[in-house]
Amino acid sequence: MAKELMKGNEALAEAAIRAGCRFYSGYPITPQTEILEYLSWRMDEVGGTFVQTESELAGINMLLGAAAAGARALTSSAGPGFSLNQEGISYLVAADLPAVIIDVMRIGTGLGDIAQGQGDYWQLTRGGGHGDYRTIVLAPASVQENCDMMETAFDLAEKYRHPVLIASDAAIGQMAEGVNLPELREHNIDSFDWAVRGCRHGDAPRKIQNTYYTRPDYVEYLRDKYAAMDSEQRWESYMADDADVVLVAYGISSRVAKEAVNEARAEGFRLGLIRPITLWPFPNRAFEECKNAKAYMTVEINILGQMADDVRLAVRDTRPVDFYGTFFGLPESDVIVEKAKAMLEKEGK
Amino acid sequence: MKLKAPECVFSSAGFCPGCGHGLASRLVGETAEELNIVEKLVTVVDVACCSFNIDYWNFDTIMAAHGRDIPTAVGVKHVRPGCPVLAYMGDGAAYSIGMAETIHAALRNDPVTVIVINNSVFGMTGGQMAPTTLPGERTATSPKGKDPARYGTLSGVELLKGMDIAYLARAELVGVGGMAKAKRYIKKALEHQLNGDGFSLVELLSPCPTNLNLPPVKAKQFVHEEMTKYFPLGEFIDKGGDK
């Protein structure tokens, strides 16, 4: 099939349809609104449901109902709206419900601003709502990955009966690239026996509620579940095996970091890149191959270097870990190279 | 009220003596049997006292987050349009934390049935003041009585009266007559859903002896004599019906 030129947000929406998603409920917020706009007409075409809800709270809880009824259900938001989604994400986790939630990150705390940002890393990876949980987080770095990850997200959500988050950002959402779209597939809402549909006489009724109320093995069950999810680590390694300094970046920042690696290599400086594709589970195993690394540097669009903690844990503090963060501006490839060189100067001796 | 308990209701043993929830729970069960929808009905219950129903009903049931029952029910309905879906919650869920959800489901005329148990307080948390608490009513957070100058008393039904929905009614879970009306309203609400007419809501004024600090009989009197002054009974919207 011929390639299509699509914006990242539209690609997420179309890929959701092709992954068999027939239910969307959500609320407009920049920079993810194209997802709603696209699905507002596209769901009609495929006989699915699109509901623009009164708030992100209603959106995520309507999604919960749809997921409980067996649908592949999606919502999307950004920054402030994603904070409101957290209530429902915690309930989805508690009730063992699969669903996919997209956060097209913007910049800043509070209202912040609509520019591209990566300030939701902690909220995405730590279990951003109340209680004691984590969720698999996929971080696409291209429009093609937006397409490819949507089906993966639903598959993982169903495999673990657990919500899966997609961490996109304004840049990946707004940019357009050529994509090969996956085939259109249908999802059978009766695929899972646990989905509510009405209880036949003599059967035990299905109950969608906190599994804490019903599982005597609740603690062991969850520990096993999270241990199993830890095996889903995904990453891209770009010239990291022999690198003196290894950059760690995801999403749009990883694109600039990759350019920095190319520029550094052209002048003989061995720079490499680990690009986490799952932000949780963090790809700790990726760092095993960095045999030559003297230092690590994350490249992020936030102020506090939110991912640096995870890199420190991954390398068990055996090497220095720093970060290059920008705010209301993009990371610059030449600055990355300069800072990486400075780290090597300091640490290499 | 039937003498034989409906088969689809297992128990109501967890509710306090004199509480209206057990009655409402049973009426939902009886109605489901009479409408022959027991095997299709999906219910969504709120947290706290409402949530007991998940273990009392023989229906596929979701326990929703507090006040989010209606969107949760709407999500089910979209995916399973052949299933009647009933959301069951208290006045705090429907008119306080979930007010936006209630109003907007009505605005969209979403085809679900909502049962609101209005007992004028937050029950499970120990009888705190609600939007439905009457002026002067003593609660755990209005120990001197609700001050009408600071907190109004809200009738959700009044707010919904002007909306283009299928069915809106209020009954009291007091006395044989009150129970008969309550059951008739629940049945009509579900029938409207089965007919595809849209959103239906039945509010049931319900005694909460525990939190009103009243014996059951006095709690019923409070509902019948005091609450009905602020929350008039009757059918207010009955699309295609006789109102």
Add this chain to the structure above:
Amino acid sequence: MTEIICAGFGGQGVLTTGLIIAHSAMMLGREVTWYPSYGSEMRGGTANCTIKVNEGPIASPYSKAPDIVCALNAPAVDKFEASIKPGGWLFVNDSLVDKDRVYREDINVVRVPMSEVAIECGNPKGANLVLLGAVAAHTGLFKLDELDEQVTEYFARKGKINPKNSDCLHAGARL
């Protein structure tokens, strides 16, 4: 790698011009990225987009030093002229930018009377295509006939077929 920036007022079709470039390059088997001005950059009514075209994968979608700038108004020239690579190309909308303006000497400047030529072609909405014709003729980014084919395809996908689009491209190429 060729890096192109299209810039002008909102409503001049700046983003669409960029999309046509990206679409055409993609259809010709190249890797492309198209990145719109976004957020704070959009304030003030100017719009721009960056297109990168490459035979192989493209890392960053941003451009610090474009090879080609299509400036559809004077503020666009002000903003992007300085960043053009030496030896690069600046296409200026001669219909809107002061004809006496002085430009850098180490870049190639092509003045395109976009609106006038489009009107002469009987297709006033085709001003951007006049510009694209000029880009193809001067820079070697596209061969004119392959661009013509892809522009037709681009509009056909949107259900818009207008033979005069081709006239605008060819007229632009003759400038």
